[in-house]
């Protein structure tokens with residue numbers, strides 16, 4: 001928050017109440033911007049920074065929740081206070097859950113308004129200070145590009161922080177588009193090799209002979225076309241990190257040579273005599289099931305163990321749906337900025353469809369979908385109808401694995417555990433999702449020894 005007067009945007013379609021609130025806040029020495037429609041507020045927010053938004057919940061066309069979401073997209077720490085004339089507990093709960101700082105009911109009590117605004121601004125200042133600190137740390141670790149809201153992704157990032165500074169080889173597995181390359185980058189840039197080379201080789205696109213000369217280099221005349229001797233990727237990566245992407249695709253003959261380099265830390269160029277010593281950290285990635293490849297004898301088990309000193313398994317996006325909203329938001333902001341568009345927002349139903357879709361192409365598919373919406377649409381609010389039909393149709397929710405042999409109790413326990421996990425342990429939310437009372441949930445958690 002700036003040291004100058006805090007800026008407050010006040011949104012109300014009722015002119016007299018808008019005026020009254022603005023007057024009160026001006027007298028309390030704030031800079032006040034009135035907006036008498038959601039559209040006006042939207043426009044102001046897309047071009048200006050504000051410290052606090054005070055908005056009516058129910059207004060024609062754009063409501064208070066949408067304004068709050070737009071404001072928070074520009075600035076996740078913005079303080080938002082929502083008020084309404086039709087105060088019901090449900091509305092208040094919804095607003096607070098969505099991140100509002102406080103909820104007021106009309107007619108607005110002037111003292112309460114002043115106090116709430118003061119508190120909200122104080123809290124915002126505190127958060128901003130903490131965030132500045134956290135950002136510094138994040139930047140140091142080079143994680144600013146990785147979105148990891150789900151528990152499983154946070155655990156993966158924790159592991160990355162721990163193992164990055166070591167020399168241990170890392171094997172990253174996961175479906176296509178789950179972010180393997182992004183993680184490989186994070187490992188290198190978190191290691192003390194970060195100022196040394198980071199060399200990437202895509203093993204899948206190179207034919208057998210070419211792959212070897214790419215990796216190990218070659219001497220002049222070692223094969224037709226080798227008119228000059230050339231350094232390979234291993235030599236280029238000396239002192240740094242070599243990222244072997246699509247490792248599952250390398251032929252067995254190359255696997256043998258790779259194993260030797262890892263074990264002896266030296267190699268000879270193709271057609272060469274002299275052995276060259278190197279100091280390289282290896283990160284390998286694949287979307288293949290290497291254990292199966294070992295069974296099929298297309299991948300050497302000894303090489304697998306050498307590469308898999310640290311194993312990172314990135315789950316598909318549909319198994320960590322908590323990452324979706326924040327990814328959508330971040331990608332939307334990025335693409336809006338890239339395309340010189342004002343910020344956009346996704347209506348609740350549209351976001352729900354995104355949450356339910358199974359994303360076979362994982363984060364890459366999600367990112368592409370968001371980009372195409374940003375490029376294609378003119379309106380700043382994306383509705384369900386704007387989505388491509390395959391995402392809109394929610395008939396692709398994976399059904400729970402029904403295994404004959406499970407008892408009903410076991411299934412119930414499993415469902416409760418998974419629901420709790422999906423809402424990060426928020427029991428009120430879990431009870432709601434499960435369609436049972438909060439007390440019933442507590443009772444069942446005790447019965448099944450699910451921790452509280």
Ligand SMILES: Nc1ncnc2c1ncn2[C@@H]1O[C@H](COP(=O)(O)OP(=O)(O)OP(=O)(O)O)[C@@H](O)[C@H]1O
Nearest residue numbers: 145146147175176177178179180181182287363364
């Ligand atoms: N957690 C994440 N946060 C932000 N962006 C992500 C995340 N995961 C993936 N992405 C983005 O999704 C796209 C695909 O990621 P990446 O190339 O790392 O996937 P991959 O697992 O290597 O895929 P493939 O197996 O097809 O090579 C990239 O644009 C990447 O920046």
Ligand SMILES: [Mg+2]
Nearest residue numbers: 180181245285
């Ligand atoms: Mg990749």
